[in-house]
Amino acid sequence: MYRYLSGRLRQLGIRQTDLAKAIGLSEASISHRFRGRTKWSIDEMYQILGICRAQPEELHIYFPDPATQRGRRSA
Numbered sequence: 001m002y003r004y005l006s007g008r009l010r011q012l013g014i015r016q017t018d019l020a021k022a023i024g025l026s027e028a029s030i031s032h033r034f035r036g037r038t039k040w041s042i043d044e045m046y047q048i049l050g051i052c053r054a055q056p057e058e059l060h061i062y063f064p065d066p067a068t069q070r071g072r073r074s075a
Contacts, residue, residue, distance in 0.1 A: 012051075
């Protein structure tokens with residue numbers, strides 16, 4: 001579901017552990033969000049866009065609508 005986000009973080013050399021520290025969450029919380037168990041908050045999404053040097057207009061690319069992802073396999 002978050003393939004683009006995962007790829008961008010890899011490109012920037014940012015691990016999930018680093019991301020967790022940067023936005024003030026535990027590693028488990030980040031893992032749950034990437035697996036779709038917990039929803040990202042809007043504040044978290046915008047923090048991550050900043051870390052990824054992305055524009056607000058790209059929010060839908062990094063965080064696709066879960067309703068459009070149903071039935072697809074997660075990365």
